Every structure is written in structure tokens, then in C-alpha cells.
Amino acid sequence: MQKTVNKASERKAAYIFILPAVVLLAAFLIYPSLQTVRYAFTDYNIMRPDRIVFCGFNNFAELFRDKDFWIAVKNTLYFTILVVPFQTVLALALALLISSRRRGVSIFRAAYFSPQVTSMVVVAILWTVMYNSSPDSGLLNALLVNLGLEPCGFLNDPKTAMNSIIFMSAWQGAGYQMMIFLAGLQGISAEQYEAASIDGAGKIASFFYVTLPGLKNVIQYVVMITVIQAMKLFTQPYVMTKGGPQNSTRTLVYYIYEQGFQKRNFGYACAVAAVFFVIVISLSLGMKKIIKAE
Template sequence: MAKIEKLSGRKRDERIAGYVFALPAVGLLLAFLAVPIIYTIYYSVFQYQVMRPNDILFVGLENYKKLFSDSDFWISLKNTFYFTIVVVPVQCTLALVLAMLVSKKYRGVSFFRTMYFSPQLTSMVVISVLWTVLYNSNPNTGLINALLANLGMEPINFLTNEKTAMNSIIFMSAWQGAGYQMMIFLAGLQGIPKDQYEAASVDGATPWQQFLFVTLPNLKGTIKYVIMITMIQAMKLFTQPYVMTQGGPRNSTKTMVYYIYTQGFQKGNFGYACAVAAVFFVIVVAMSLFLQKVTADK
């Protein structure tokens, strides 16, 4: 029979102190993550109209059956996947390039670090409004089309053409979010021992070879983390379509979170919105686990 380890007074106090310090974090996790998930699953099996809170009807799995036959659900899912698949590599690559540029010690590097990171300090709503003005198809008010007009080119309907609307949002989102990933990559770059670069240089390695065989292997863990958080953030896309396109044109920028918002808060189909949110939660978790398995060390 195994012996029960008796803790000394000091170790017991340290363990109690650890529980006390962890308690606020655990409480916030339960309040803002576990409880909403439980309530979302609970309401997903009811027909619950926000405008009629007392008229709640248990419908079982009907909401889930409905969403799988709902064309808007599949369009929103497709748009979300497209945005994620494109913006993650673009944003991560841009962030790594910026981090490489500002990792060197030269005059004014602090200014460039601040400039590249500054979009993160600005509200996404404000940035979306500014880029809406930049993307305006009227050359008299849209700054980008005004520049194209001065160059003798035809104006581009960035946000009113279904072929260009999502790509325009992707470009803006990659620009806005790259600063945060840049700082993470910068921390990883500063943790690489300098003697590895010196040894590679002595062996005759070119800067490109040093990047491939010194920088990338040392950043493997950082790259995995950045890809993971960027993917999760991309799946939650909402503000940009809400402010810039309202999901249009022709639902080309309607994402899953925007679809959940319209169903729950605009149309009042709260039970159905919870069902969509529950399915979307499972999809995001499954993608995260898949990505973690793919990038795991063999």
C-alpha cells in the first residue's frame, strides 16, 4: 500500500498560497469560458426568440439539422476557411520579415518597431473605417483609387465587388495584425545564440543559408505558437466585415461569427445562433488539435 506523503508546514503553506493565487484566474476562466459554453449548448436545443423570452420550446436537435441544410451557414464557413487559409501564411510571413528587419541594431530601429506595432494599439473599428475610406471606389474620396486615377488606371471596386471584397479585407487584416506577431518573432530572434551565426559565417554560409539552417530551426517553437494564435484569431473574424461590408456583396464576406451575430442579435433566433456557435466551437477546437498534431515534433 502506497504511503501518503506528509507535507511539512512550509510546503503546505506554499501549496495553499499557490491555490489562492490561481483562484482568481480559475474563477475568470469559469465565468467567461466554461459557463458561456455550457449555456450555449443548453440553449442550442431550444427554439428561443430574444423578443419572446418567455416563449421557449424544446426542439432537441432540430436547430442542428436546420443549420446543416442552411446555405448561408456553408457560405459563412467557406468564407471563414478562405480567410484563414490565406491570411495566416501571409500575416505570419510578413511578421517574420518585419521582425528580421527590426532585429538588427541600427539607428532609428526603435522608431520602426513602434511604427510597425502601432496598428495593434488602434481600435479595429477605427482601422476598418479608415480602410473603408481608402478602399472607396470613388476616386474623389477613395485615396487608393485617386492614386490609380492619377496613374491613368481604372478605379477598383475593392469592397463592392464579390471577387475583391474578401481579398481587400485579408490585405488590411494582415497589415493590421502583423505587428503583434512581429514582436513575438522578435523575442524569438533575440533568444538565438549569436555564436551560431558566427560559426555559420566562418563555415562560409550565406545570409540565406543562415536563415534556413540557423534562424528557422531555432524559431520552430515560436513559429508553431504564432501560427496557432493567428489561426484562432482569423477564425473569429467579425469586425472588419461588420464595419466595411456588412457581409456583402452577395454574402462574399459573411463569416461564421458575423452569421452567428445576425442570427442571434439581428433576427433574434437565439437558440439557432447557439447551435451554430456550438458547431463552430467544435470546428475551431478540431482545427487547433489537427494543427497541433501536424506541427508536433516527430
């Protein structure tokens, strides 16, 4: 009897502790998500909150005919396809560099991780200045000119704008994945490397036959979270290019912001957000099925 009372008391205490988290989750995630789906079927202008007209699937029909929407989809996928492998390889390389226990290596760990703890807005402004097309004020173009090369448009050229954002984003975000890889490397026992060395394996062979298999689950996890983060690209285009030039950096999240808060077409923005949610969930489930992420 006493054991049953104790279990009931523990269960009650557990419910009390998780109640604040459940309330916050419902208030700031579940309820807004349900409202987004609701408004997606309405002709809702944010300037007229008292006038919400049900329009059925009109927003979705218009969305799939909208060229700007498909441009945003293409740009988002392009960014994701390029930044994920680039950032993953960069993070793994940095983790391998700092995985030793030599004196002073902690300084490099802090240096490589520092961009991650810096506000993305600050980083974007900094790189915007560095990408400036003028050799007089743009650090990178000044370097190119000093090397005898032609200055690059970077953010002003539709052919290079998104690639410039990809490079900056990988530089800023690699520190977080680096720490995950570092934890994974520390989980690989030294005996495995010693056994490989006895069998005549060098550093390269040990990397492919010991390190990579030992990091399999870590790599799957890093790829998964990097894809999800990449699909939510917004701050960099908003700060650096405003979706330009010529819509070359307009992404899905930026398009949602543009429709909802610039053009005040809130119902249509909610429809785009609903489709974006389906795309991200489908992509995540597809990746999980393909790589069997754990």
C-alpha cells in the first residue's frame, strides 16, 4: 500500500514539474502552429484583423502558380545542398585538428567555436563589410586587388551572392558541429587505433577504417540537424542582401516574412509557412529513412 502511495506521489510531482514546460510549449508552439493552419485558408490582411474571410484552398492554388515561391524553394534547396556537406566536412576537419591533448589546444577550440556564440546579425554585418564590392572598403576585394586579381561582386552579383552567404554560414556554424564531432572522437577507444597501427595502417587508413566508422551515428546526427537549420535560412539574406540581387538569395523563410510583414498578406504567408512545414518534415523523415539516423 505504501509503495502504491509513493508511486502516486512521485507521478504527481512529475506532472507538477513538467506542467510549466507543457504550458509554454502549448502557448508558443502548438497554438501558433494551429493558428497558422487556420489562417492559411483565409484572406487575412494583418492591417484588418477584424476582417477574416474564409477562402478555402485559394491561397495554396495561388502559391503553386507563384514564380517567386518556386524561386524561394530553389534558393533554399540550393543553399541546403551546398552548405550541409561543406559545413560538415569543415567541422570534422576542425575537430580532428583540435582532438589532440597538446598544450594550448584549448585556445584553438575557443577560437573555432567563438563564431557560434556570436550573434548571427553581428556576423552578417561583419561579413557584409568584408564582402563590400569596393576595394577601398571591402577587405576581401582589397586582398584580391593586392594579389593582382579583379575585384569580385560577392553580394552584388546574382551568380556569387548565395555562394558568399553559404561560405559565411558554414564558417559561422561549423563550431557547433565541431564540438559534436569532438565528443564523438573522444568516444573512439585508443585500442582501435593501436590495433590498426599493428596491422600496418597509416593515418589515412586509420581515418577511413577507424575514425569514420566510429563517427557514423555522429555524422548522421550532424547532417540531420544541419539540414534542418539550413532550411530555416533567414537572417543572412535579411541583413546582407534583402533577398537580392534579382531574388538570388530569397529563401522560403524570407519569403514568408516578406509576404506576411511587408506586404501584409498574412493569410498567404501562413499558406507558405504550412507548405514549408510539410517540406521540412518530409525531408527530415526521408533522410531518417535513408540514413537510419539515431
